[in-house]
Amino acid sequence: MRTSTNPELTAAWATVPDVAKAQGRHAEAVRLRRAFPSGVAPAQALTAVQDTAIATLTATGKWPANFAKDAAKAHAEAVVWEAEVVALRRAEDVLKYAAEDTRDSMAPDVLAHLGSRLDEILTAAKDASTALGDVTTADEAIDAGGDALNAWRRLTTLLGDLRNVRAAQWDVLRGVSGDDERAQMRTWIAQGHGEVRGIRLDDVPAHVRDAMRTQTYSIAQLVWVAHSEAGYVPTSFDELRATVEAATEPVTYDDLGPLRDYSPRITPIPTPPAPALTGAERTPELRY
Structure with a gap:
C-alpha cells in the first residue's frame, strides 16, 4: 500500500472513518503475517525426513522403521503451515488494495x-x-x-x-x-x-x-x-x-466601439407627381 511519512496526510486519512477502518484491517493483516512462526514448505519437510533416514542407513546399515510415520507427520504439519502462511499473505494483499481503493474513493x-x-x-x-x-x-x-x-x-x-x-x-x-x-x-x-x-x-x-x-x-x-x-x-x-x-481566461477589450446596425435599409419608391396642364390639351379623335 502507498505509505507516507507526511503527518498531515496520515491525519487526513484517519479522519475518514471508512479509510481508518480499511487501513486498520490491513495493519492487522500485516501484524498477523509478521507474527506467524517460521516454517518450511512440504517438499522441504519431506526432504529433511529423507535426509535423516539416509544418514541413519549410512551410519547403522538399517532403514528407520518409523520413516513413513515421520514423513507423513512432517508433510502434514508443513502443509498446514504453508496453507496458513499463504492465506495470511493473500489477506495482506487483498486488504492492501481494498484500503487503497477506499482511500481513493474517499x-x-x-x-x-x-x-x-x-x-x-x-x-x-x-x-x-x-x-x-x-x-x-x-x-x-x-x-x-x-x-x-x-x-x-x-x-x-x-x-x-x-x-x-x-x-x-x-x-x-x-x-x-x-x-x-x-x-x-x-x-x-x-x-x-x-x-x-x-x-x-x-x-x-x-x-x-x-x-x-x-x-x-x-x-x-x-x-x-x-x-x-x-x-x-x-x-x-x-x-x-x-x-x-x-x-x-484572457482579458478581452472592445476596440470597435459601440455596435452599429448594418442591416439593409429599404427605401420606398415615391409616387410620381401628376403631369402639369398646359392648355393645349385636346380630346383625341377616335375616328382617326
Whole structure:
C-alpha cells in the first residue's frame, strides 16, 4: 500500500472513518503475517525426513522403521503451515488494495480535510504576522526579540505545516488521477496553479508565484497568502481545472466601439407627381 511519512496526510486519512477502518484491517493483516512462526514448505519437510533416514542407513546399515510415520507427520504439519502462511499473505494483499481503493474513493473527503487544515494554518499565520512589524528575516526577529521573535517561531512551525499540507494535496490528487491528468498537473504546478484561487497569477507577487511553482515555501510567501485569503485546496481534478481556466481566461477589450446596425435599409419608391396642364390639351379623335 502507498505509505507516507507526511503527518498531515496520515491525519487526513484517519479522519475518514471508512479509510481508518480499511487501513486498520490491513495493519492487522500485516501484524498477523509478521507474527506467524517460521516454517518450511512440504517438499522441504519431506526432504529433511529423507535426509535423516539416509544418514541413519549410512551410519547403522538399517532403514528407520518409523520413516513413513515421520514423513507423513512432517508433510502434514508443513502443509498446514504453508496453507496458513499463504492465506495470511493473500489477506495482506487483498486488504492492501481494498484500503487503497477506499482511500481513493474517499479522496474528496481527505482533500476537504486538508482544506480545513490550510484554513487553520493561514488564519494562525495571519494572526502571528501582525506581531512581526518590519521584521522580515530570522536575524531581525532575534534582534527584535519579544513578540516579534515568538511570532517568527510560530510562523516557522506553521510553514512546516503548510509544506506538509501542500505535499499531501498533490499526493492525493496524483493518486486518483490518470496518466494524462498527472501530466497536466505537472504543467499546472510548474506554472504555479493549484494553491490560490479568485486571483490571476499575473497579479500574484513574483516571489510568491516562484514559491508555488517550485514548492519551496517561505515565511514571506506564507504571510502573503494568509493576508490574500486566496489560499485553497482543490477537492478534485475537475475543480483544479476549473480554477486554472478561470485564472487564465484572457482579458478581452472592445476596440470597435459601440455596435452599429448594418442591416439593409429599404427605401420606398415615391409616387410620381401628376403631369402639369398646359392648355393645349385636346380630346383625341377616335375616328382617326
